[in-house]
Amino acid sequence: MVSSSDIVVPDSAGGPVSTSLPLTGERTVPGIPEENYWFRRHEAVYAALLPLCAGAAVLEAGCGEGYGADLLAGVADRVLGLDHDAPTAVHVARRYPRVGVARADLVALPVPDARLDAVVSLQVVEHLWDQGRFLRECRRVLRPGGRVMVSTPNRLTFSPGRDTPLNPFHTRELAPGELAELVREAGFTDVELHGLHHGPRLRALDARHRGSLVDAQVAVALAGGTWPADLLADVASVAVDDFLLTPADLDASLDLLVTASRP
Numbered sequence: 001m002v003s004s005s006d007i008v009v010p011d012s013a014g015g016p017v018s019t020s021l022p023l024t025g026e027r028t029v030p031g032i033p034e035e036n037y038w039f040r041r042h043e044a045v046y047a048a049l050l051p052l053c054a055g056a057a058v059l060e061a062g063c064g065e066g067y068g069a070d071l072l073a074g075v076a077d078r079v080l081g082l083d084h085d086a087p088t089a090v091h092v093a094r095r096y097p098r099v100g101v102a103r104a105d106l107v108a109l110p111v112p113d114a115r116l117d118a119v120v121s122l123q124v125v126e127h128l129w130d131q132g133r134f135l136r137e138c139r140r141v142l143r144p145g146g147r148v149m150v151s152t153p154n155r156l157t158f159s160p161g162r163d164t165p166l167n168p169f170h171t172r173e174l175a176p177g178e179l180a181e182l183v184r185e186a187g188f189t190d191v192e193l194h195g196l197h198h199g200p201r202l203r204a205l206d207a208r209h210r211g212s213l214v215d216a217q218v219a220v221a222l223a224g225g226t227w228p229a230d231l232l233a234d235v236a237s238v239a240v241d242d243f244l245l246t247p248a249d250l251d252a253s254l255d256l257l258v259t260a261s262r263p
Contacts, residue, residue, distance in 0.1 A: 029065045033236040034227060037217060044243040045122055045151050045196065045257055046071045052147060052259070056117035059141065061106050061134070062124030066092035069099045072120065082106065107133045111141040118142075122151040123255070126170045135186035142262040148188060151257045152179060154195065176250040179258050188260035195253025197244045205234050
């Protein structure tokens with residue numbers, strides 16, 4: 001099991017760090033109506049992973065605001081959240097006391113070999129320059145039989161028709177086959193892929209907003225204008241159960257989730 005003596009927590013430089021986290025467009029946070037669609041879209045994947053983390057020693061690589069690590073902590077034996085951003089690490093430590101937290105580089109995980117039962121990393125791998133090295137680090141810290149669980153936007157629907165990401169914060173986006181191959185190359189077996197889709201109610205909201213609830217939100221953000229009341233109400237109403245996670249129709253999915261085992 002992971003204990004405080006198993007990890008390295010670098011001292012933050014430059015004095016006190018604020019725990020108020022600004023919206024960046026890349027870090028999803030709870031409790032903001034305009035952000036609710038993205039928050040619930042991510043939360044739906046966390047919810048699906050809870051049974052796989054029950055009673056386990058779990059590391060979340062790239063924990064962001066920390067709400068997901070806290071969800072996992074509700075069923076896991078213990079959870080260690082890692083993030084490279086110092087203010088984020090301070091925020092998580094103060095807001096979510098049942099989550100251990102450290103500031104770390106995700107291609108050099110501060111955990112001894114074969115110490116964990118599960119590594120979770122949601123919507124992070126697309127930001128990393130050395131994705132293969134990160135996954136090999138995940139394999140290193142897992143016990144035999146431990147599982148890695150990684151989600152990422154589906155390149156085929158997130159940046160359609162492009163080899164380079166539309167999002168300037170992403171280094172490399174992955175299609176379903178590319179994600180599975182990357183995980184296998186890192187030494188994992190029992191690779192399983194699922195895709196996240198809109199369920200019936202979200203498909204109805206897509207139709208209401210000219211074919212895409214996501215595009216309607218992006219248009220408001222890019223214009224910097226006031227949210228139309230009907231759009232804001234629909235976004236604020238989105239719930240976890242409005243999303244479907246399935247192994248079917250992967251190419252059309254919004255996000256991908258891969259789970260795999262360390263031999």
